[in-house]
Every structure is written in C-alpha cells, then in structure tokens.
Amino acid sequence: MNSIFGNYKNDLSFDQTKIDQLIQLGNDIKEDVVSQLIELHFATSEICLNDMENELKELNFSKIKSTVHKLKSSCGTLGLNRLHSLCDGLENYIAQNKAQMFLVKTYVDCIAFEYNDTKKYLWQWNKIKVGA
Amino acid sequence: MIESIKNILVLDDNKNDLLMAKFVILRMGFNPILIEKSSDLIATLQMNQISLIVLDLDMPGFSGIDVLKKIKRVPSYKNIPIVMLTGNSDSANVKSAISFGAVDYIVKPIDPMIFESKIKKLIQTNVPAVKKNWIEYEIKRAKDTEIKLNVFANLYSIGEMGLTLKVHQSLPVGLTFFSDAPLFSQLEIKQPPLKVESCKQYEEYCLVQCSMMGLSESDLKKLRLYNQLLMSKEAS
Numbered sequence: 001m002n003s004i005f006g007n008y009k010n011d012l013s014f015d016q017t018k019i020d021q022l023i024q025l026g027n028d029i030k031e032d033v034v035s036q037l038i039e040l041h042f043a044t045s046e047i048c049l050n051d052m053e054n055e056l057k058e059l060n061f062s063k064i065k066s067t068v069h070k071l072k073s074s075c076g077t078l079g080l081n082r083l084h085s086l087c088d089g090l091e092n093y094i095a096q097n098k099a100q101m102f103l104v105k106t107y108v109d110c111i112a113f114e115y116n117d118t119k120k121y122l123w124q125w126n127k128i129k130v131g132a
Numbered sequence: 133m134i135e136s137i138k139n140i141l142v143l144d145d146n147k148n149d150l151l152m153a154k155f156v157i158l159r160m161g162f163n164p165i166l167i168e169k170s171s172d173l174i175a176t177l178q179m180n181q182i183s184l185i186v187l188d189l190d191m192p193g194f195s196g197i198d199v200l201k202k203i204k205r206v207p208s209y210k211n212i213p214i215v216m217l218t219g220n221s222d223s224a225n226v227k228s229a230i231s232f233g234a235v236d237y238i239v240k241p242i243d244p245m246i247f248e249s250k251i252k253k254l255i256q257t258n259v260p261a262v263k264k265n266w267i268e269y270e271i272k273r274a275k276d277t278e279i280k281l282n283v284f285a286n287l288y289s290i291g292e293m294g295l296t297l298k299v300h301q302s303l304p305v306g307l308t309f310f311s312d313a314p315l316f317s318q319l320e321i322k323q324p325p326l327k328v329e330s331c332k333q334y335e336e337y338c339l340v341q342c343s344m345m346g347l348s349e350s351d352l353k354k355l356r357l358y359n360q361l362l363m364s365k366e367a368s
Contacts (some may be wrong), residue, residue, distance in 0.1 A: 025244050029158045058142055067191060073219055074148035076349070084241070084349075113171025 004103075008026045008090070011082040013114070014121040018079025038122045041074040045115060052108050061104060065094040068111070079123065083114045138255060139180050141165045143173060143199065144217060146187035151187060152242045153217075160248055162255070170194040173203075182212055184255055186238070189218035189225055197228055204233045211256050217242075218346075226325050226346035230308055238346035243352070246293065250343075287315060290355060294329065294343040301337045302331045317356045321347070 019034060026033030048071040055063040072087035090107040093099055137304070140148040140162050142153045150166045157164035162183075167176055169193060176182075189196035196216055204210045216229045226237050236250055288296040310323045326342040333339075347355075 001159075021244055025155055025159060029155060031155065031158075033155050037148065037151060040151055046163060066192065069219060070146055073146050073240045076219075077148060077152050 004086070004089075004106050008082050010087050011085045013080070013082045015079035015081050018077070019125055031068060034125050037074070038125060041078055041122070042119075043073060049108060049112055049115060052111070056105060056108055059101065061094045061099050064097055064104065065091055065110070068094075071111070080104075080114075080118045080121075081117055083111065086111050086114055137163045138183040139163045139165050140184050140186065140251065140255075141167070141180070141182045142186040142217075143170060143191075144186075145169070145191045149188070149217065149240060149242060152244075153247070155260050156242065157245045157251070160252060162251075163198060170199045173199060177203075177209055177212075182209075183323065185212055185214045186217050186251070187214055187234075189216050189229065197225075198230060200229060200232050200234060203258050215250065215254065217308075227310065230325055230345075236327070236343075239265065239346060239348060254351060280282070288339060290305075290315070290359065294341060295326070297340045297342060298334075299340050300335045300337060302333075303328045303340050305329065315358075319351075319355060319358060321351045324351070 001107055022034050022037065028041065048067050050065045052064055052071075055061075055067060068087045068090050075081075075084040075087060090104070090111065093103065093107065116129065140319045142150055142158050142164060143159070143165075144150050144153070145168050147168070150168065154164040154166055165180055165182070167173065167178060170193070187196050188201055191199075195200075196218070200214055202214070203212070203214065210233070213235045214233065215224075215236045215238060216222045216234045217238050217240060218225065229237060235254060238247055238250060288298045290296075305328050308325055311326050316323060324347055326347060328340055329343050330341045331338050332341075
C-alpha cells in the first residue's frame with residue numbers, strides 16, 4: 001500500500017478551502033449545503049466501497065472502473081483531494097487495459113483506508129449523525 | 133412583463149453531482165430540474181420550458197454523447213444550449229461533444245465558481261439562431277480542414293480558465309477550435325478546445341481571450357506550476 005500512497009503524498013488529504021466555498025454557498029441559499037453533501041457522500045461512498053470489494057472478487061475491472069468513477073466526484077467536491085486522486089489513479093490504471101489484480105487490489109485497499117481516514121475531517125462539519 | 137424563472141435541466145446518474153448542481157443553480161436564481169436517467173429526458177423536455185441542459189458525459193447505458201445526438205435530432209429541442217459535464221476530460225470526448233453541438237464543457241468535481249460563471253454566461257447570451265448556425269459551420273470547417281491557429285497566434289498570457297493569444301487578425305467571438313500550441317504538448321496536455329470569448333485590437337495585433345474547456349485537475353496543476361515558474365523567472 002505504501003508504494004501507491006507514496007505517489008499521492010503531495011495531495012492534501014483534506015482541502016479546507018472547498019468546505020469554505022460550500023459554507024458560503026449554503027449561506028447564500030440558506031440551506032445546510034455542507035451537511036447534505038456530506039451525508040450523501042457517506043451514503044453513496046459506503047455502497048461504492050462495498051461494490052468494489054465484490055467486483056474485485058469477481059475480477060470485474062470494468063465495473064470497478066465505473067464504481068470508482070462514481071466515488072471520485074463527491075471526494076473532489078468535498079475537498080478530499082488525496083482520495084479523489086487515488087480514485088482517478090485507479091480509474092486511469094484500469095483504462096490502460098493492462099490492469100493486474102494485485103495492483104487493483106492495492107488501490108482498492110488504499111481507497112478504503114483513505115476514505116476511513118477522511119471521515120474525521122468530515123464529521124466535524126456534519127451536523128447529522130453519521131454511522132452511529 | 134413578468135419573466136418566469138428559467139429552468140436548467142441537469143441529467144447525471146451521480147446523485148452527489150446532481151445535488152451540487154442543484155445548490156449552485158439555486159444560488160444563480162434559476163430553477164434546477166434534476167434527472168438521473170436518460171430515459172426520463174424526453175418526458176421532462178415535453179413538460180417543461182428548458183433554457184439550458186447540463187449533461188453528464190459518462191453515464192451507463194446511453195452515454196452523454198448518445199443523449200446529445202438524440203436531443204440535436206429533435207427540431208424543437210435542438211437549439212437548447214447543452215453543456216457537457218464530466219470527470220473524464222479526455223480531449224477526444226471534448227472534441228466529439230463539441231462537434232455534435234455541445235456549447236461548453238465543465239470538468240467534475242463541480243467547482244461552484246466555474247459552474248456558475250459558465251452557465252450564467254450561456255444563459256445571458258442570447259445568441260441569434262443565425263449566428264448559432266454560423267458557429268456550427270465554423271466548428272465543422274475547423275474539424276474538416278484542421279486549421280492550425282498556432283501558425284499565426286502567439287501565447288500572450290495563460291491562466292487556469294483561459295488564455296490570451298496575440299493574433300494578426302481578429303477571430304469571431306464564439307469560435308471553438310483545438311489548439312496544438314507547443315506549450316500544451318510540452319506540458320503533456322492534450323489539445324484543449326478553446327472558445328473565443330473576446331477579441332480586442334492592441335497596437336497592430338488583436339488580443340483574443342479564449343476560455344479553455346475540458347481541463348482536468350492535473351492539467352490545471354501543470355498550468356499553475358508553469359505560471360509560478362514564469363512569475364519566479366520574471367521576478368529574478
């Protein structure tokens with residue numbers, strides 16, 4: 001896992017400026033934008049991670065590519081830059097059509113690890129109880 | 133006369149992006165209409181007066197390009213401006229979306245500022261139908277004859293969303309073309325589509341401001357670094 005993570009060490013795990021932009025957006029439209037986006041991110045990401053685990057067992061790389069593509073977008077929106085880059089990396093790696101099981105699995109493990117690690121950043125912004 | 137609130141239709145299979153698009157469209161004072169399946173598109177277009185469509189390129193089943201072609205085939209909908217939304221900024225996808233009639237391109241993740249500025253500009257620009265056809269003609273012509281603008285255009289400045297070219301002749305606002313300027317190949321950025329936003333006379337040249345479409349986050353990073361390098365060179 002370290003070899004993959006090494007490629008993404010320069011990416012911020014959490015980019016606060018993205019959340020600041022969303023807070024401003026929420027203030028402008030008088031809605032709790034941040035909480036709604038985080039709640040949906042947790043709900044959809046958990047499904048994506050489970051799907052990826054199953055697709056990995058089935059060795060279905062094209063499905064993994066499509067699932068990781070779904071996960072990628074909300075990571076970028078919420079400023080989870082490293083997670084976004086990892087998803088992008090896996091998507092591009094599979095797109096080259098030379099993907100090896102070992103590396104795909106390592107990527108999936110890294111994504112799951114980084115996802116769990118980023119929860120702490122998002123929880124502080126989320127007024128809705130998540131995963132309780 | 134009371135003007136009704138304009139409807140903006142967003143078609144994307146990703147719930148997160150739909151929600152984000154909804155918030156930004158609400159801030160712009162427009163009404164978001166959100167759909168997840170391309171099969172709901174025609175019914176939605178029939179039931180609502182749509183001013184602009186934001187269309188996801190990477191959808192399972194019917195791709196964004198298929199949907200784009202379908203809309204452009206229907207005479208009553210073909211003039212609705214369509215902006216493509218994608219996380220995959222492959223220049224081949226950008227080229228084909230533009231050649232099939234998309235007016236612009238937004239790269240995911242949605243950045244509220246970029247999304248807002250692009251959509252607002254398109255909604256506020258009331259391009260007459262004749263001019264629209266003319267732009268389409270220019271795009272087709274550029275595609276057929278591979279006009280090499282870098283032969284006579286010099287790069288004047290470059291930012292994250294656009295660049296300014298120093299050109300010996302004026303270029304029409306709205307013209308979309310693909311640049312193969314050496315800078316892009318040096319930075320390993322695949323020919324980004326450029327759209328002329330303004331053209332001003334400057335001494336014996338024209339300064340042509342172009343917006344860049346379809347750049348990925350990694351392309352933007354390269355441009356930022358390139359600009360930082362330029363600035364540090366100038367400072368020293």
